[in-house]
Ligand SMILES: Nc1ncnc2c1ncn2[C@@H]1O[C@H](COP(=O)(O)OP(=O)(O)O)[C@@H](O)[C@H]1O
């Protein structure tokens with residue numbers, strides 16, 4: 001079913017998967033350094049610490065914390081300090097019982113899943129941590145799920161773990177990750193341990209930040225020069241609407257896979273549009289059917305002239321427009337009229353225009369097709385116009 005064939009674009013597909021954690025997370029240096037600052041006392045003063053991380057989907061929260069914890073363990077090994085971390089995804093383990101069970105199973109994979117209360121399991125955990133004399137960091141990812149269900153006692157218990165261990169090298173530190181700022185749901189007792197100052201915010205990535213992330217990931221996972229620069233631009237443009245790196249990397253991954261199946265053996269803007277259409281497309285048949293004939297001809301001209309590029313210059317599209325008009329027996333309209341067709345198409349959301357400075361100092365308008373591969377669009381329009 002999956003024929004053996006030599007891949008020409010993807011060099012290392014694992015690096016395109018969601019759970020791959022890059023060695024360095026660009027544009028998260030500040031958050032990393034805040035984490036280092038917060039957790040330094042765990043090693044230097046035998047303290048335990050807490051951090052609360054918040055940000056929307058795809059802002060690199062999980063990846064950054066995984067990177068931080070892995071680096072911290074590396075440090076522990078170098079210094080001969082027993083250090084460990086456990087990451088629990090509270091979407092998958094959404095009860096206090098399930099959370100603590102996963103932490104226990106990190107040390108005792110055979111720990112039975114029933115028959116023990118949460119306090120009993122907490123005592124078992126304490127025994128394990130004390131005997132190993134370990135510095136443990138527990139990460140509760142997607143903790144909002146627990147907090148909204150008011151399953152917060154475990155957070156309180158874990159954050160108080162050290163009260164009886166003051167000064168000993170053994171400690172449990174906590175990192176909570178949440179999409180929303182949900183600390184207000186915690187009662188004041190646990191809030192006092194969860195000092196408000198230890199909140200680290202992850203903002204949505206900006207367009208250029210997404211571009212850097214995609215560029216670096218492409219370098220790591222693809223063969224050299226197998227993706228065009230304007231295809232990377234387009235991925236950044238599309239995903240900047242949400243500021244979501246997960247979406248950007250998913251687009252890169254799917255675009256690369258689309259490219260593998262084609263003769264050309266490289267990723268162009270066309271594969272990016274195809275990948276986006278695969279993920280979701282706002283272009284519906286009905287949207288196209290509602291267009292009048294002039295708008296259809298204009299859109300067909302744009303989709304034919306853009307080919308596999310990310311953008312087409314207005315002038316080039318207009319030249320193709322004249323050709324398409326002739327083909328369909330229509331009189332080509334003046335520039336100003338063409339312009340109103342283009343603007344109407346933009347208003348419906350079928351195209352996007354942007355004005356850019358040129359090398360000669362002038363400015364020109366560029367058109368892009370954000371949602372649909374140019375060939376698919378051209379075919380649909382041709383069928384509709386018959
Ligand atoms: N700064 C970054 N550099 C490189 N890759 C990143 C960066 N931020 C996020 N990613 C990647 O984007 C994807 C989503 O990130 P993730 O940490 O899961 O987001 P969140 O947990 O905030 O939803 C992951 O594949 C991750 O490797």
Ligand SMILES: [Mg+2]
Nearest residue numbers: 061062063141
């Ligand atoms: Mg996450």
